[in-house]
Amino acid sequence: MQLPRGIKETLITVKYEQQAELAKALGADHVVNINNTDVREYVKDVTNGIGFDAVVETVGGAENFDTAMTIVRKQGAVVLVAGYYKPLEVNLSTIVWSEATITGSNCYGYSGMETDFEAAIELIDSGKVDATKLVTHSYPFEEIAEAFRVSADKSSGAVKGYLGPYKLCSPEKMLTMHSEIEKVLETAPPDHNHLEHNRHLDSVLINNLATHPAIIKRMASLYGPDLLLWRTNFFIKEPGAKEIPWHQDFNYWPLEPPIIISAWIAVDSATLENSCLQIVPGSHRKVVPHVKATSDMAFNQMGDLGFIDTSTIVSLEMQPGEFVLFNERTCITQKQIALINGVSV
Structure with missing residues (x-):
């Protein structure tokens, strides 16, 4: 101070x-x-x-x-x-x-x-x-009304490390793209073996989603117009699949400088029942040590829970076509979708 x-x-x-x-x-x-x-x-x-x-x-x-x-x-x-x-x-x-x-x-x-x-x-x-x-x-001038609304609402968590959800397109429009996205993910990419990674490089549809004006406009208001799309990932949540542990993205992405802003887009409805994204507000203000993950986790490293305040978790339930923004140090997770008698819950 x-x-x-x-x-x-x-x-x-x-x-x-x-x-x-x-x-x-x-x-x-x-x-x-x-x-x-x-x-x-x-x-x-x-x-x-x-x-x-x-x-x-x-x-x-x-x-x-x-x-x-x-x-x-x-x-x-x-x-x-x-x-x-x-x-x-x-x-x-x-x-x-x-x-x-x-x-x-x-x-x-x-x-x-x-x-x-x-x-x-x-x-x-x-x-x-x-x-x-x-x-x-940071807001562009045309969003000044929203800026005043957020600044006046002290309980909104203005210092929180994420923004949204925002609307990219209607649920109906996103659902019409669903089958086309599945076709992309069923086709092997030209330069690697990971079906869910970096498909913006070989799919116009995925590239257009990742660079949608609704996303770029808000990212540019925070970081300026000089933006680079360097990675896209799909997280396909099957019932019984391993849990994505609490983590900070920059622990896995050794970029220099470590300045990353992610847009998480809901292709399907994201709810607590099907493992929506969960975030700890304010967690972006400190580096969380990462340790070896347990065998039931999808990643090989996870945030040390002794450094993460999970009492303030926000579950970001979203409709198809909505998205949120968060930075490289925001603590995030996606829980496992449980199986009971073969039925996902």
Whole structure:
């Protein structure tokens, strides 16, 4: 976390898990989720009852103001950055007894003759502040409404490592292509023995699917227009087939630099019952060690489950013709389709 000189320890309060992960990645010493932790008691414990030297209140509301006054040390500083849109009923005695200095900070203001925005741009442009980790989405201008919707919905997991599902084509259109795709997969490719790999090289149909404008448009909004299609795979999920273990794609693809964005397209309906793609949101922000896979897995290596938080799994159920995007470090899996008396479930 980039801090002014003299600051030795920081605490960040969050409401959503993606915020907690980002705060940790940026170097916060303490990250407190207000949904399950009493901030006042936590600060009392870690500071031996003294409180923090300075508190920056960014949320607003009487309760948060009172919390700020409770966790600041005597004669400390409280900076109010939040927008207060109506009068608050607060306990002024906390200000008297703490002897704290309270300062308002208008993030749209001026520092001398320079606006705060100009100062921020200068800091980022000079490299003194690295803001890249704060950028979770990029949208073309024509999708500005969607960008505002996502930014306003804090529970959407804006920092999550995947996007979608999006619509590539209608379910009916994808199902009409189904038989043609099967014909491709029944024909041996010209340069290797893997029926499911890199069929965009010998099939116009597969190439057109992989480079569909709906996919390229969104990839380009994230990575720019200089994109290279270097691999396609089909995952054919037969009942009783081995499970695809938790993994990060870049563990198997030694590219340099390791910058990959994958589009996972549903040719058939993808449901929990037939082993849809599952993802751990936010897992792309760290490298997960991979270990030797067990014999019931489809891959020879798998992510070490001790480093994967499976309590936040998202199951990406999709209709034919939908797709999702995820990057090379997003933890993904596809479970085995079980067999009961010869019937897949």
